[in-house]
Amino acid sequence: MNALDEFLIDGIPTRDLEMLWETIGKIGTHGFISRAKQRDLYLSMQGITFTLSGVERPLPVDLVPRVIAVSEWQNLERGIKQRIKALEAFLADVYGDQELFKDGIVPKALIQSSEHFHRAAHGIKPANGVRIHVAGIDLVRDQHGTLRVLEDNLRSPSGVSYVLENRRTMAHVVPELFNGYAIRSVDEYPERLIAALIAAAPSGVSNPNVVVLTPGVHNSAHFEHAFLARRMGVELVEGRDLYCRNNKVFMRTTQGSEEIHVVYRRIDDDYLDPIHFKPDSLLGIPGVLNAARANNVTIANGVGNGIADDKAIYAYVPKLIEYYLNEKALLPNVDTYDLKESDQLDYVMSNLSELVVKPVAGSGGYGITIGPKASKKELEVVAKEISTNPRNWVAQPLIALSTIPTVQEDGTLSPRHVDLRPFAVNDGKEIWVLPGGLTRVALVEGNVVVNSSQGGGSKDTWVLSDETQAPAPAIEVAVLESDPLKSDVVPQMQGPDVLPISRLHQQEEQQQQSPNTEVKDA
Amino acid sequence: MLSRLAESSFWLGRYLERTEGISRLLLEFHQLLIQDQRSHIARGCALLTHGLGLEMKAQNSQTLVEIVFGEDSNPSTIRGALQGVRSNARSIRDTLPSDFFESINRLNAAAESFDPKSPGSSLKNILDRLAVSNGIYEWLAPSDESSHFFKLGRSLERMDLVSRLLSLKIEKEWRDQGPATTLRAVGGLSTFLKARVPITAERVRHFLINDPSFPRSLFESGRMAEISLREIAQVNRTSADTILKPIGLLGSQIHFLGNDVEEEERIIARTPLAVEETSEAIRTAFFRPVGSIVWSN
Numbered sequence: 181m182n183a184l185d186e187f188l189i190d191g192i193p194t195r196d197l198e199m200l201w202e203t204i205g206k207i208g209t210h211g212f213i214s215r216a217k218q219r220d221l222y223l224s225m226q227g228i229t230f231t232l233s234g235v236e237r238p239l240p241v242d243l244v245p246r247v248i249a250v251s252e253w254q255n256l257e258r259g260i261k262q263r264i265k266a267l268e269a270f271l272a273d274v275y276g277d278q279e280l281f282k283d284g285i286v287p288k289a290l291i292q293s294s295e296h297f298h299r300a301a302h303g304i305k306p307a308n309g310v311r312i313h314v315a316g317i318d319l320v321r322d323q324h325g326t327l328r329v330l331e332d333n334l335r336s337p338s339g340v341s342y343v344l345e346n347r348r349t350m351a352h353v354v355p356e357l358f359n360g361y362a363i364r365s366v367d368e369y370p371e372r373l374i375a376a377l378i379a380a381a382p383s384g385v386s387n388p389n390v391v392v393l394t395p396g397v398h399n400s401a402h403f404e405h406a407f408l409a410r411r412m413g414v415e416l417v418e419g420r421d422l423y424c425r426n427n428k429v430f431m432r433t434t435q436g437s438e439e440i441h442v443v444y445r446r447i448d449d450d451y452l453d454p455i456h457f458k459p460d461s462l463l464g465i466p467g468v469l470n471a472a473r474a475n476n477v478t479i480a481n482g483v484g485n486g487i488a489d490d491k492a493i494y495a496y497v498p499k500l501i502e503y504y505l506n507e508k509a510l511l512p513n514v515d516t517y518d519l520k521e522s523d524q525l526d527y528v529m530s531n532l533s534e535l536v537v538k539p540v541a542g543s544g545g546y547g548i549t550i551g552p553k554a555s556k557k558e559l560e561v562v563a564k565e566i567s568t569n570p571r572n573w574v575a576q577p578l579i580a581l582s583t584i585p586t587v588q589e590d591g592t593l594s595p596r597h598v599d600l601r602p603f604a605v606n607d608g609k610e611i612w613v614l615p616g617g618l619t620r621v622a623l624v625e626g627n628v629v630v631n632s633s634q635g636g637g638s639k640d641t642w643v644l645s646d647e648t649q650a651p652a653p654a655i656e657v658a659v660l661e662s663d664p665l666k667s668d669v670v671p672q673m674q675g676p677d678v679l680p681i682s683r684l685h686q687q688e689e690q691q692q693q694s695p696n697t698e699v700k701d702a
Numbered sequence: 703m704l705s706r707l708a709e710s711s712f713w714l715g716r717y718l719e720r721t722e723g724i725s726r727l728l729l730e731f732h733q734l735l736i737q738d739q740r741s742h743i744a745r746g747c748a749l750l751t752h753g754l755g756l757e758m759k760a761q762n763s764q765t766l767v768e769i770v771f772g773e774d775s776n777p778s779t780i781r782g783a784l785q786g787v788r789s790n791a792r793s794i795r796d797t798l799p800s801d802f803f804e805s806i807n808r809l810n811a812a813a814e815s816f817d818p819k820s821p822g823s824s825l826k827n828i829l830d831r832l833a834v835s836n837g838i839y840e841w842l843a844p845s846d847e848s849s850h851f852f853k854l855g856r857s858l859e860r861m862d863l864v865s866r867l868l869s870l871k872i873e874k875e876w877r878d879q880g881p882a883t884t885l886r887a888v889g890g891l892s893t894f895l896k897a898r899v900p901i902t903a904e905r906v907r908h909f910l911i912n913d914p915s916f917p918r919s920l921f922e923s924g925r926m927a928e929i930s931l932r933e934i935a936q937v938n939r940t941s942a943d944t945i946l947k948p949i950g951l952l953g954s955q956i957h958f959l960g961n962d963v964e965e966e967e968r969i970i971a972r973t974p975l976a977v978e979e980t981s982e983a984i985r986t987a988f989f990r991p992v993g994s995i996v997w998s999n
């Protein structure tokens with residue numbers, strides 16, 4: 181099974197990429213070695229890091245970008261919006277009237293057996309109806325070139341800060357690659373997110389107080405939490421900074437208590453509220469769920485969203501799109517075997533060595549067994565675990581993830597497998613998709629697990645802008661009315677030292693002569 | 703003190719600040735332009751050269767880098783401003799801490815190795831060296847009349863640069879990246895974000911005009927200029943009021959600005975003029991210019 185290369189077909193770059201390929205050739209092997217050094221220095225100076233197993237290190241961004249054509253992006257954007265719309269409806273249904281069980285769309289047992297289904301979230305109605313404020317939809321391109329959804333991340337998908345920083349890093353380290361390309365900007369993400377969070381505030385609050393809740397500096401994504409809080413201009417808090425009283429959430433400040441209206445939390449449901457979930461959680465805010473139920477605070481993303489990105493529910497998403505939106509799914513899934521069905525279970529058990537087996541509740545690439553690469557013993561262990569509790573597992577055929585040329589340590593290029601995680605923000609009126617997203621790349625040859633928690637790197641992802649359709653975005657009439665270029669050029673002032681060159685030389689010559697005179701005199 | 707020394711201290715302050723201001727501006731513009739729509743690049747380049755008072759026209763980000771990095775003879779470019787730093791530092795070398803003089807030479811070496819192909823790292827290098835030079839001056843230079851002239855020059859140059867930056871309207875031109883870029887171009891992003899309010903074009907303009915906590919806001923630089931000038935006037939037993947009038951008026955306009963957007967525009971347009979008037983008044987009062995005498999038969 182041959183993977184498709186997105187960049188080169190039979191060694192020749194696709195049309196959009198010719199110029200880029202030429203520039204890459206000009207930089208050359210030696211060029212890439214020195215640029216890689218510059219990049220590492222830049223990343224560590226900027227403190228753009230990812231904590232892996234307790235060690236803080238830069239998230240390596242590869243120096244060859246990924247390019248997505250305009251037309252493909254437009255389809256992708258539509259597909260992502262559709263998916264999120266359906267999943268929002270699904271969540272509202274599951275935690276509300278549960279019509280879908282009556283209509284027999286998804287077996288009730290499948291939902292109730294999910295460890296992400298939280299009864300405690302039942303009946304919490306978000307003020308603007310949004311539960312998925314931020315989504316990260318993971319996509320892979322199969323050997324035929326089709327982009328397929330691999331999984332939905334609707335709890336707290338991370339990585340968006342690297343999308344913004346990767347662009348800056350690339351512009352800093354390899355500016356010449358940008359020559360001749362017009363790329364859609366990614367910089368407005370924080371503004372979109374804060375607008376969506378403000379829109380999600382409980383009704384009746386005119387000037388909501390928004391915070392970002394982080395588990396703390398030891399979390400792998402702490403850089404991102406700090407980045408978002410800074411860029412959105414809101415406070416970055418830990419659980420111990422907040423407390424609940426009378427079903428309201430407050431923040432401790434030197435000027436007394438301050439009420440909080442929206443908590444953009446980057447901690448898991450399990451740790452969010454020790455009253456309802458893990459009683460020994462030190463990271464959460466006791467009582468925050470009750471405050472949300474009383475409509476005094478909005479928790480973003482919603483509590484219990486995990487049910488919608490559960491890997492066993494994933495197989496039902498195309499069906500959910502039809503049920504809630506009456507549309508066909510625009511983005512196909514990866515085929516998934518439902519191990520509760522005995523015939524499918526039998527097939528999987530006898531073909532384990534060719535399939536990928538994933539725990540339904542897992543994330544971050546942990547616990548995945550890739551059949552063709554696993555040892556006999558590993559397969560036996562998995563087989564045993566599956567037969568004990570088939571609900572906890574799903575199986576999928578192995579997809580040959582597409583590849584993109586990636587810079588190696590010796591400066592040469594070599595194809596490496598990639599995936600794509602576009603990010604979407606829902607403000608209740610519109611779902612906005614960040615142009616591009618995070619391309620993760622497996623830096624080890626042949627490796628198909630790209631998760632950053634598994635030592636993967638990333639690539640700057642360019643969505644080319646369609647200049648014919650989108651005029652240069654910001655030249656508004658209002659700006660042109662008082663166009664700065666129409667004003668007179670105001671020269672900068674000069675100090676006294678800039679004499680006319682002739683006079684300057686004259687003075688210099690005379691000054692140079694005087695020591696000689698002194699010597700003579702002495 | 704000697705008028706010549708006073709004048710060189712004043713211009714040393716101005717050119718150091720100018721080198722930093724243009725470097726930051728170029729760094730950020732370059733970032734902005736290489737990602738931009740093709741049709742928009744020429745306009746973006748024109749904005750920067752126009753704002754810096756340069757006559758040359760750039761076609762793409764690389765020629766823009768070359769033009770703004772510039773040459774020794776043009777003090778509106780990085781090289782030219784650096785040349786101003788060096789020549790003024792040289793002429794008052796005996797009064798400067800030797801560590802500072804050394805740091806200026808290192809700064810110059812950093813500029814010598816400027817690589818227009820990767821302006822990002824080169825400019826960061828220059829900015830690092832500038833920070834060292836400014837730091838050494840703060841720690842080691844005696845707080846005397848000379849340092850008051852230095853700081854006065856720095857404050858006036860700041861006002862000039864910030865008003866030039868604001869007149870480019872980057873934050874309106876590039877709606878998404880513009881506001882953050884404007885702040886980065888004066889190193890003000892972190893200070894702005896401390897207020898914990900979202901970045902909008904209006905807030906950014908307001909912040910750079912009259913935020914009292916940011917040392918480079920027009921208001922704060924004006925206030926610092928006034929403090930330095932009053933110190934100088936006291937030493938020289940003269941009154942600073944007449945000299946201060948242009949920036950003093952500006953200061954009170956900023957103080958009573960409120961949310962008047964049109965008045966903001968007027969203030970931005972008036973600032974370079976007020977700086978020039980003040981600079982001229984300082985020259986007449988303290989540097990005792992004489993017409994250049996050329997003997998001839």
